[in-house]
Amino acid sequence: MIDRHYRRLPADGDLQVFESTMGTASNWDSSIQHGSPPLALMTKAIEEFAADTAPGLRVGRLAMDILGAIPVAPVKVRAWVDRPGSRISLMMAEMLATRPDGTDRAVARLSAWLLATSDTTDVVTDRHPPLVEGEARENAHGWMGAPGYLESVSWRSQVTAEGEAAVSWMSPLVPLVDDEPMSDLQRLAMVVDSANGVGAAIDPTEFLFMNTDTTVHLHRLPEGNDFALRARGSVGPDGIGVTTADVFDRRGFIGTSAQTLLVQRR
Template sequence: MTESYYRRVHGTDAEDPVFESSRLTASVWGPDLQHGSPPLALLTREIEQLIAGSGQRIARLSLDILGAIPVAPVRVRARVQRPGRRIRLLEAEMRAHHDDRPVARLSVWALATDDTGAVATDRHPPLIEVPAQPPPAWFAQSTGYARSVAWRGQPDSADGAAVAWLSPRVHLVDSEPTTALQRLAMVVDSANGIGAALDVDEYIFMNTDTVVHLHRLPAGEDFGLRARASIGPDGVGATTAELFDRTGFIGTSAQSLLVQRR
């Protein structure tokens, strides 16, 4: 990996860091708009740094996209909303640097860890990768974010859900190490594309949020998403997904969709 989504260009311990957004953050919906996964990963990074050494770990990530996220410099900050030794609520925000407009906000529950290995359970068996099928044509032909992720399509599951394994090909910030949770965040917003129920040439189905619940922290660099969308009769939809790493089931995601005919 030689490229990254963001390059740190400004910021000291006394001020909010500013990051230049690379062309690899660009969404399929437009070259000047960021895909949801890079901002989610960058804000997750801020939260992980804030809780480091606390004995707590992230159990839920809830990203709200507040407006068009530009492929341009952005400023981020993180803070504790509700302190606690066992349960803590944290928030990270991304703002467009040129006009200080809030564009994304991440709400996180961090919970104290303990040894529950003797009673650990997964409700889904591990997802086994088989020889890859080609990615959707709209993804294969896209630039920006689509070039930053290895997408390995799989046969649909028995209930009709679409399945793919995704792996980030780039760093998150400069060449700094990236955690497994950040790498999951770098791909999980793609559940909307994996589980797409509509033709991208005929419809826009843009998610306004991504909510991830994790009963186990992810490991590694490869993540399986089993996703399916439901489209309502009034221009609103939802995509839900089960999330896997190489070891097994790690959690779920859900996204609200704005659906419009092009």
């Protein structure tokens, strides 16, 4: 039974260490991790680091690059400031996995722009109206029955008209790390990497379309545990694709995401 994504282990110097559970396993291959748990874990590292080093700043953009297959195995995480500033700061987080020879390799990296907050309530602008959750499709996605990460998230794909972008409401069902509290931003990170699956333009039984990255821009911080992704995928003629999505919480539109895809026939 999946009851968390990671278990905290003793630290290794300045590196936080975590045991990866089967709740992190990818729908493509159960021996490697889905992108969402690593994104959420590195977001947690940055938020915790920023709480001490960047008071008054909040995340405006998250950009994760997947540098290699992330094994369902112990991983190490660290965070640091790459570009300090009182109004604008660039923070980084990195996830490492251990090779068979005992050396570590970087498997994912997250950059986050943090910006100073101020009162702009009088000029708030959303370019999309709020989404209301409606009727869910009987089959939530093309990976029904796949073990791992997909079991740890509630995935309610909406009934949409022909030609419209696909919409799914998603909610994390288990904690990120043990019983440690999760921020709403970490909850969003736990589902937003799934935009690739929500907006799938081709049949996953015939094609692999794995994302190499996930970038999220947020004009408002997320609230709550329920998030909607309105996503579309595009595939080019040479095996490369892109998925873009509008991101919503229960209050309304909060930002956008984009992913680059490697597309291959099975």
